[in-house]
Every structure is written in structure tokens, then in C-alpha cells.
Amino acid sequence: MAEQDESGSDYSGYSEYYWIDWFLGAKGNEYFCDIDTEYITDRFNLTGLNLEVSCMQQAIDIITDNFDTPCKDEERELYDTMAQHLYGLVHARYILTARGLQKMLEKYRNCDFGICPRVYCQQQPLLPIGLSDQPRTNTVKLYCPKCEDLYNPKSSRHSRIDGAYFGTSFPGMLFQVYPQLVPSKSSDRFVPTIFGFKIHRNAKLARWQERKRLEQEERLAVVEHKAR
Numbered sequence: 001m002a003e004q005d006e007s008g009s010d011y012s013g014y015s016e017y018y019w020i021d022w023f024l025g026a027k028g029n030e031y032f033c034d035i036d037t038e039y040i041t042d043r044f045n046l047t048g049l050n051l052e053v054s055c056m057q058q059a060i061d062i063i064t065d066n067f068d069t070p071c072k073d074e075e076r077e078l079y080d081t082m083a084q085h086l087y088g089l090v091h092a093r094y095i096l097t098a099r100g101l102q103k104m105l106e107k108y109r110n111c112d113f114g115i116c117p118r119v120y121c122q123q124q125p126l127l128p129i130g131l132s133d134q135p136r137t138n139t140v141k142l143y144c145p146k147c148e149d150l151y152n153p154k155s156s157r158h159s160r161i162d163g164a165y166f167g168t169s170f171p172g173m174l175f176q177v178y179p180q181l182v183p184s185k186s187s188d189r190f191v192p193t194i195f196g197f198k199i200h201r202n203a204k205l206a207r208w209q210e211r212k213r214l215e216q217e218e219r220l221a222v223v224e225h226k227a228r
Helices: 019-025 037-041 056-063 073-094 098-109 170-177 201-227
Strands: 127-129 141-144 149-151
Touching: 019 056, 019 073, 037 056, 037 073, 056 073, 098 170, 127 170
Parallel strands: none
Antiparallel strands: 127 141, 141 149
């Protein structure tokens, strides 16, 4: 029986197919787009990544289906891990190119990244974004261009993806290139009511003043206790 990874995908049998097709078809990798092989093999596009990815050449060979070096299972597993990491790092750069933006735009229109959970955003499609461009810092988040807020992915498979594989600039770059896609901001806000009546602002002010009074009393009690 073929070995499976944590996502349930056939891990050892992918050699029967193109590596990129296998990677994109694995559960949990739905956020990624197809990177052109020419982009990956252009050394200029990989500048600086050798500091982050060991076994760079082996990783490139695996991604481009040119790996034919005999090796032990442990070594092949390391190369596979580095290949996936390299693909993610290159992906962050690729999706900022004209070709990459077009591919991600199609996924955005298909709601492949999910929709905003906020009711007043009316099922606005989301975009993946990283909180940092440094790998292994934060996991990927989802950005809503309508309410301009961030959300965690619903799926645990997606919530484990490194945010650096999408970077901090992707949504901004997408709407710079396609400004006509910027959604209009919603002015609707939820207003709490009691039996259909809005809560009076004076009541909210009174509650705030009472809370602050209690907090001040607690601080004074602590100060008096220390002074004894």
C-alpha cells in the first residue's frame, strides 16, 4: 500500500505524475497556483533562497521532474520536504508577477479561498495573505477587501500553511493591477437592541463610567495594601 502524508494524499506514488500536479492536487494545497516551470528554473527568481532551502538543486530537480539521483529513503524524504518548502517560497514571488496575478485572480473569482464570514460583507471572496515575509513566523490568514479585516482559514489543513508562501503584498498588488475589482465598502453596522429598541447612548456611557469606577477602586485597594 502506498504511504500517505498527513493530508491523506498518496505521498510515495506521485512519481507517476508531474510533481507540481501532485502537489497542487494534495489536500490542503488548494490555495496554491501552478507556477510555470520556466520561472522556477530561472536562477534570478531564486536569488537568496539558497539561504533558506538546503539541497537547492535536488529540490529544483524534484519540482521539475528531473530528479534521477539514487538515494536512501531518508534522503529522498528530506529532498521532498525541501522541494515543497522551495515551491512555497517561489510561489510568494510568482504571484506578484503578471502571470501569477492572473492565475490567482481566477481562483479569487471562483472563491477558492473562501468567503468572508461577516454578514454585512455579503459573501465577499477572500484572499490569502501572510503576516510576515519571513518563513516559519506566522501561518496564512485570509483578507477581506470589503471590511479590510483578517480571518483564520476554516480548514485545519489550510491553517497550517506558512504565511510566507503568500507574503504580505499579494492582496495589495492584486488590487493595484486590477483596481476595478476593489469592492465598495459596506457602511452597515450591527446595532444592539432590546425588544426592537436601540440601547440609549447614555446607558452605554453609564455602564462605561461604572466599570471605570470599579477598576479605579481595585487599583486604589492594591496601592493601599502595598503601602501597609
